[in-house]
Amino acid sequence: MSTLISEPEVDKLRRRARRSRRTEWWLAATLLAPNLLLLAIFTYRPLLDNFRLSFFNWNISSPTSTFIGFDNYVEFFTRSDTTQVLLNTLIFTVCAVAGSMVLGLLLAMLLDQKLFGRNFVRSMVFAPFVISGAAIGVAFQFVFDPNFGLVQDLLGRIGVDTPQFYQDPNWALFMVTFTFVWKNLGYSFVIYLAALQGLNKDLAEAAAVDGASSWTRFWRVTLPQLRPTTFFLSITVTLNSVQVFDIIHTMTRGGPLGNGTTTLVYQVYTETFTNYRAGYGATIATILFLILLVITVIQVRYMDRENKQK
Structure with missing residues (x-):
């Protein structure tokens, strides 16, 4: 014998489920917020600032910098070394x-x-x-x-x-x-x-x-x-x-x-702290980041494809 649930009881159960989902969402947001904040401050902000700096000519000992567009990138790909x-x-x-x-x-x-x-x-x-x-x-x-x-x-x-x-x-x-x-x-x-x-x-x-x-x-x-x-x-x-x-x-x-x-990382150090060219060092760091990003994406996609074939 089946038990019928009235419409008011159904609405009550729906409201309770929505409140439960909101509570879980706020709990997850509360627990994740400190980590996300730290990532934003110490990882993503420096990453974006490094990308911005790559478009400038800046002597690390100088308080001012000069916008030069893609000149640093052009120099990197045309330098003999x-x-x-x-x-x-x-x-x-x-x-x-x-x-x-x-x-x-x-x-x-x-x-x-x-x-x-x-x-x-x-x-x-x-x-x-x-x-x-x-x-x-x-x-x-x-x-x-x-x-x-x-x-x-x-x-x-x-x-x-x-x-x-x-x-x-x-x-x-x-x-x-x-x-x-x-x-x-x-x-x-x-x-x-x-x-x-x-x-x-x-x-x-x-x-x-x-x-x-x-x-x-x-x-x-x-x-x-x-x-x-x-x-x-x-x-x-x-x-x-x-x-x-x-x-x-x-x-x-x-x-x-x-x-x-000399590797790319070591060249970032020498250009920034030995040659005092922080803008050019940021350019090399950005290029290195993009290379690592491409390698990681390829590896992840290859692994996903392998898992789907199983």
Whole structure:
């Protein structure tokens, strides 16, 4: 037997539902407002102010600035050193991201097994990540020193000449990239280790029973399950590597031979605080932001497409 609800009771229930939705909306707005305010003040306002400043010629020590339109952008794309800086940034970012993620995954798979002293080794792998990048850079200056460094000693024992890390731009870029990977390896390692411990072990066991080799199980079973983690790391490690400054500053100052290891972020620093051209530095920062935005959008769209195909 069904119970009929009168029209006044229906209206009462509707009003109660509307009040409940308004209460939830105001509660959400109250909780989100402080975070949104902080984001607006410390993130979006500086971003917009940087974009505005890119259209001005401003000596950072001067109280006045001159509007010059797109001249800074024209200068960036026509300067002779722009290609080298962009190439440095690309090589450093690709090698740093690939090195950190591949080595992090390999170490995570190794230390996910039951090995003696694995907790101690895990701590040692992660420890460099929490150390200051400037301190790491100073330490690795001595590691790569061509006269009395650790690399020189090891290569000398096997009769190999030490590369000129501080004179050859290619070796200098390798040096700072290696240092960055060594410092940030622990981040990828920890994320991958947590992901591996949350995988469905039954799939790998079923594949092993069916006679799949270790490589097949990794490629067909483990790696697909790690796709969300890999996607997350590809974004965070890319953003982190593109913005590296401390290691380059302490080890090479952007050299040798002018721009041997200068990346876009380091060029922002040199133009703003060394050459006192804050407007041009803001232009480079804006271009870097747009590059990162495009990369992130592409990555997100690719991941969304992959999820829809499942």
